[in-house]
Amino acid sequence: QVRLVESGGGLVQPGGSLRLSCTTSGFTLRHYAMAWFRQVPGKGREGISCIDKGDGLTHYTESAKGRFSISRDNTLGKVYLQMNSLKPEDTGVYLCYAEVVDSDHMVDGSREYWGQGTQVTVSS
Numbered sequence: 001q002v003r004l005v006e007s008g009g010g011l012v013q014p015g016g017s018l019r020l021s022c023t024t025s026g027f028t029l030r031h032y033a034m035a036w037f038r039q040v041p042g043k044g045r046e047g048i049s050c051i052d053k054g055d056g057l058t059h060y061t062e063s064a065k066g067r068f069s070i071s072r073d074n075t076l077g078k079v080y081l082q083m084n085s086l087k088p089e090d091t092g093v094y095l096c097y098a099e100v101v102d103s104d105h106m107v108d109g110s111r112e113y114w115g116q117g118t119q120v121t122v123s124s
Contacts, residue, residue, distance in 0.1 A: 002026035002113050004096045009118030016086050016122070022079040022096035022115060029098075030074040031105035036081045038092040039117065045095070049081060063089075086122045093117040 008020040020036070035050035049060045049070040058070050069082040079096060096115035100106055 001108055002098075002110070004098060004113055004115035006094060006096050006115045006118035009094060009120045011121045011123065012086055013124050014087055014122055017082070017084045018086065018120060020081040020083065020094055020118060020120075022081075024077045024079070024096075024098065027098070027100075027107045027113075028074075028105065029072065029077045029079075031102065032098045032100045034070075034072060034079045035097040035099070036070060036079075037095045037097055038090075038120075039095060040092040048094070050097075051079070083120070086120075088122045091120060091122050094120055 003025045005023045006020060008018060010018065012018055031053060033050060033053050036048045037045050038048050039045045047061065048064050049058065049068055051058045051070045051072055060068060067083065067085045072079045083090065095117040097112065099112045
């Protein structure tokens, strides 16, 4: 029922840009905080950026701050991550994440959901 599908990844040279999209369905996006995580083989999953529900306040890791920008369009059910000035260390699988706190807004008994991820490779 609930689906998060990432797109927009690919191969880009250092200094380039990519715009990732997370297309959601099966729930009302405005009730969920959203985030982007990065998974690198041999390393743990790292939170890159998140955006609150309601006030839409955004948060970034120090490495992403000033280069990445997270945004959401609740009407379209989409979340975006604009990635600029990309570096090789940005390489990884980027996953979309949704979380709800208010149990009244849960749709199937779960409070959190993950997408399958989209590959981002920064290399010359």
